[in-house]
Amino acid sequence: MEINVGRLKRHPEEILDFSFAVAPGEPAAGDLRLHSPLHVDGTVTNAGRSLLVRGNLAGEITLECSRCLEEFAFPLRVHFEQEFRPQSAGSPGFDDDFMTYNDDVLDLDDLIQQTVWLNLPMKPLCRPDCLGLCPVCGHNLNEGPCSCTPAVDPRWAPLADVKAHLPHPGQ
Ligand SMILES: [Zn+2]
Ligand SMILES: [Zn+2]
Numbered sequence: 001m002e003i004n005v006g007r008l009k010r011h012p013e014e015i016l017d018f019s020f021a022v023a024p025g026e027p028a029a030g031d032l033r034l035h036s037p038l039h040v041d042g043t044v045t046n047a048g049r050s051l052l053v054r055g056n057l058a059g060e061i062t063l064e065c066s067r068c069l070e071e072f073a074f075p076l077r078v079h080f081e082q083e084f085r086p087q088s089a090g091s092p093g094f095d096d097d098f099m100t101y102n103d104d105v106l107d108l109d110d111l112i113q114q115t116v117w118l119n120l121p122m123k124p125l126c127r128p129d130c131l132g133l134c135p136v137c138g139h140n141l142n143e144g145p146c147s148c149t150p151a152v153d154p155r156w157a158p159l160a161d162v163k164a165h166l167p168h169p170g171q
Contacts, residue, residue, distance in 0.1 A: 001020050003016065004106075015043050015045050016044040017041075018041060022034065022037060029113070030113040032117075033061060033062040034059060035061060040056070040108070041056060050085045051083070058076065060076065061120065065125055067130045067133070069133065072126040074121070082097075084098060084101045084106055085099075085100055
């Protein structure tokens with residue numbers, strides 16, 4: 001999504017509002033798998049040598065559960081703030097966290113995509129108590145138990161061995 005900031009640059013006292021939606025599959029979504037449109041709104045203010053973008057984004061991202069591997073819609077609602085400087089000011093160095101814009105055009109696509117990536121969970125779960133897959137047959141245990149006998153935890157295997165060699169009471 002591109003925003004024309006020509007007027008804002010000439011009228012620093014003004015605040016520019018923006019509000020738009022990124023639909024699933026749109027180029028603006030980049031590699032994001034959107035489950036529902038991403039709603040983005042906020043303001044751009046002229047801070048002198050840079051422009052400050054503040055906003056909120058909300059939508060649902062399609063993720064794969066790290067336990068049961070099923071896809072689910074992850075609701076995301078985050079606030080973001082980002083400083084933009086003119087491209088002519090040079091590229092950001094290692095310690096700088098500003099982004100750049102060209103002429104009068106502020107492109108928010110990278111900012112939006114980065115904001116979403118940074119706020120996705122490292123280990124997504126379809127629900128907090130997801131039961132995952134059976135390690136033996138791969139059945140999704142959220143859909144009910146499978147017919148496998150529960151696997152013996154390897155840490156208990158030596159104990160099971162000891163028990164097998166104990167004299168049986170009553171013999
Ligand atoms: Zn799951
Ligand atoms: Zn099983």
